[in-house]
Amino acid sequence: MFFKLTPTTGQPLYLQLMQQIRHATETGALQDGDQLPGIRTLAEELVVSPNTVAKAYSELEHDGLLELRQGSGAFVSVKRRTRSLADHVQLARRRLRDLIEQLRENGLLDEEIKRAFEAELLYPADIVRKR
Amino acid sequence: MLWYKAWLETRSRFLTSLATLTIFCAFFVRHAQGLIGPGWTADHNRLLFVTQQFLVIMWILAAVLLGMGGIVREKAIGISSLTLSLPVSRARLLAVRAGTGVLEAIALGVAPWTIIFLVSFLAGVPILISQVVFYVALLLGGGLTYFAMAVLVSSLIEGEYTAPAVAFGVVLLTAIIFDAWLRPFNLWRMVTGDFYVDRHTYLLSGHFPWRGTLASMSGAAVMLLASIRVIQRRDF
Amino acid sequence: MTNTSAIRTHDLTKSYGSLTAVRGLNLSVAPKRITAFLGQNGAGKSTTIKMLLGMTRPSSGDGTVLGKRITDPAENRELRREVAYVAEDKPLYGYMTVEQTILFASSFYSDWRPDEAIRLLSEYRLPPQRKVKSLSKGMRTKLALLLAFARRPELLILDEPSEGLDPVAIEHLLQTLVTRAAEGVAIFFSSHQISEVERVADHVCILEKGGLLLDASLDHLRQFYRRIELVFPFPPPEREFQITGVERIQTKGHRMSVFASSNAEDVVERAHNLNAVSVEVAPVGLRDIFLETVKEN
Numbered sequence: 001m002f003f004k005l006t007p008t009t010g011q012p013l014y015l016q017l018m019q020q021i022r023h024a025t026e027t028g029a030l031q032d033g034d035q036l037p038g039i040r041t042l043a044e045e046l047v048v049s050p051n052t053v054a055k056a057y058s059e060l061e062h063d064g065l066l067e068l069r070q071g072s073g074a075f076v077s078v079k080r081r082t083r084s085l086a087d088h089v090q091l092a093r094r095r096l097r098d099l100i101e102q103l104r105e106n107g108l109l110d111e112e113i114k115r116a117f118e119a120e121l122l123y124p125a126d127i128v129r130k131r
Numbered sequence: 132m133l134w135y136k137a138w139l140e141t142r143s144r145f146l147t148s149l150a151t152l153t154i155f156c157a158f159f160v161r162h163a164q165g166l167i168g169p170g171w172t173a174d175h176n177r178l179l180f181v182t183q184q185f186l187v188i189m190w191i192l193a194a195v196l197l198g199m200g201g202i203v204r205e206k207a208i209g210i211s212s213l214t215l216s217l218p219v220s221r222a223r224l225l226a227v228r229a230g231t232g233v234l235e236a237i238a239l240g241v242a243p244w245t246i247i248f249l250v251s252f253l254a255g256v257p258i259l260i261s262q263v264v265f266y267v268a269l270l271l272g273g274g275l276t277y278f279a280m281a282v283l284v285s286s287l288i289e290g291e292y293t294a295p296a297v298a299f300g301v302v303l304l305t306a307i308i309f310d311a312w313l314r315p316f317n318l319w320r321m322v323t324g325d326f327y328v329d330r331h332t333y334l335l336s337g338h339f340p341w342r343g344t345l346a347s348m349s350g351a352a353v354m355l356l357a358s359i360r361v362i363q364r365r366d367f
Numbered sequence: 368m369t370n371t372s373a374i375r376t377h378d379l380t381k382s383y384g385s386l387t388a389v390r391g392l393n394l395s396v397a398p399k400r401i402t403a404f405l406g407q408n409g410a411g412k413s414t415t416i417k418m419l420l421g422m423t424r425p426s427s428g429d430g431t432v433l434g435k436r437i438t439d440p441a442e443n444r445e446l447r448r449e450v451a452y453v454a455e456d457k458p459l460y461g462y463m464t465v466e467q468t469i470l471f472a473s474s475f476y477s478d479w480r481p482d483e484a485i486r487l488l489s490e491y492r493l494p495p496q497r498k499v500k501s502l503s504k505g506m507r508t509k510l511a512l513l514l515a516f517a518r519r520p521e522l523l524i525l526d527e528p529s530e531g532l533d534p535v536a537i538e539h540l541l542q543t544l545v546t547r548a549a550e551g552v553a554i555f556f557s558s559h560q561i562s563e564v565e566r567v568a569d570h571v572c573i574l575e576k577g578g579l580l581l582d583a584s585l586d587h588l589r590q591f592y593r594r595i596e597l598v599f600p601f602p603p604p605e606r607e608f609q610i611t612g613v614e615r616i617q618t619k620g621h622r623m624s625v626f627a628s629s630n631a632e633d634v635v636e637r638a639h640n641l642n643a644v645s646v647e648v649a650p651v652g653l654r655d656i657f658l659e660t661v662k663e664n
Contacts, residue, residue, distance in 0.1 A: 007565035010593070010650020012586035040549035047541050049401050049569045050549040132474040139462055210458035215422045217475050218448040220440065363440075367422040 176333035198281025272344035279351035376430035390577035406574035461500030
């Protein structure tokens with residue numbers, strides 16, 4: 001697992017870890033059912049306090065992204081579709097907003113933007129999987 | 132394992148003293164007769180008496196050396212926090228240190244006289260075991276006070292070299308004081324057997340000084356208890 | 368185990384004549400946490416630890432470690448059974464060999480783990496038959512740490528543990544601390560290596576001139592401490608920015624630097640309202656928080 005926590009960026013470490021785990025589930029690096037390292041193992045690997053890992057896991061469990069099973073560990077659970085779907089959609093809307101704003105700045109009209117989107121969805125060009 | 136630590140700490144001091152004392156006594160008793168000269172009455176007994184005088188001096192110096200150490204000295208060299216963080220009481224720390232020293236001091240008294248006994252026997256001049264016991268008992272009974280004094284000094288005075296300097300100074304001082312004023316209570320003359328030796332036979336005779344020994348042992352006990360108190364009250 | 372504080376002091380004070388080393392200290396160290404203890408040399412850190420472990424008697428005040436009173440010799444002896452302490456000078460007996468030292472130390476504690484000791488002995492590459500007095504400083508440090516790490520105490524107190532260690536050894540040290548914390552050991556350590564502290568500590572206490580200046584979780588510090596750099600078209604109005612949360616303001620020409628422990632948003636809003644031409648907000652690392660906090664005092 002490739003997480004990197006930076007103590008000096010003004011963000012609590014547990015939040016950084018939560019973000020990175022979430023990001024991993026969004027990009028598919030972590031799939032539904034995948035097991036995350038135990039609290040102790042991950043803490044030792046990242047050389048951070050186990051409380052940081054524990055808090056991140058516990059918050060993610062609260063958000064429905066992780067399932068903590070006593071004795072076995074932490075498992076990714078993208079099953080609770082209703083909640084995370086809403087999150088995804090919200091995130092998507094925000095991204096779209098930014099993109100649309102940028103396209104408008106570049107001189108495109110709304111009508112042109114809409115047609116470009118439809119074209120992409122129907123006839124997708126090569127999908128470049130970044131990150 | 133405090134006893135083990137105390138042993139490791141005092142081992143070289145003890146073994147060096149043991150070797151010095153026994154070798155000296157063996158040689159002295161074996162060869163000094165020729166040096167002392169003819170015409171002595173009861174010369175071997177007198178030789179033993181002289182040997183005891185030398186032995187007393189050396190034993191007391193060794194006993195003082197054995198009494199050095201402890202957590203105050205450890206503080207002077209920066210390692211007292213290891214000992215003090217152990218889950219043992221300060222009283223126990225001192226008791227084990229004192230106990231080890233006492234056992235070593237006893238060995239330093241018994242071993243030379245055992246050698247003297249053997250050397251005399253092998254030289255064809257056997258000596259009475261009762262005399263050996265008398266000399267050893269005098270040495271230890273009175274001498275352990277000096278050991279206790281050394282323990283007290285090492286509990287009061289910080290400084291790896293200051294403490295022994297003061298302790299030896301006290302030995303010297305007591306020698307002077309005893310000679311100058313406290314004649315009847317002269318510890319030196321008690322431990323060397325001066326009070327009990329018969330000037331004709333040079334045998335120790337008379338009763339063993341139980342009262343004197345008791346007094347001196349009590350003094351030693353008081354000083355050891357005082358050392359415990361001092362250690363308990365100190366800030367490290 | 369219970370949830371009582373690992374360490375709690377109540378107005379702990381120690382004076383040596385006219386010099387006060389520790390002044391009315393109210394320390395509270397939670398169990399199952401890694402707490403860092405920062406302070407300049409002479410701030411009173413070592414004196415505090417010595418009082419906790421019964422080496423020095425407080426002039427006034429009291430405290431408990433693992434629920435046991437530090438001022439009662441018998442209770443203090445009991446708590447020492449469950450506390451592993453490595454002093455700053457990494458004390459060891461020069462006349463013992465590495466092996467004898469380990470044998471000696473292990474005999475006092477029921478929480479000793481012999482397999483762990485063997486593992487650390489080879490990991491640290493310590494020669495068992497060598498006398499301590501002929502070990503290098505780095506090896507002595509490692510041995511002193513081994514005596515603590517081969518145990519599973521309730522509380523681990525370390526005073527400058529990384530002093531004298533090379534970077535690889537320091538990394539090992541931090542990993543060991545993390546592992547112990549995961550095993551439920553409360554850790555209380557002091558260090559001048561602020562970057563280490565930032566990586567592994569949950570909580571930090573800053574001591575200065577015998578008193579506690581700051582007592583906060585690192586996440587809280589990360590979340591709220593900010594340095595706001597402002598540029599105004601006119602000489603900056605310092606008085607306008609003396610609001611709650613602002614700890615220090617420095618002005619130079621048209622530039623103003625605001626160090627805030629909270630409420631950075633209010634500072635930014637105020638700056639905008641006062642027509643600042645440039646507003647930059649940056650997080651503050653622990654080193655700067657430490658320096659500013661101590662400077663202020």
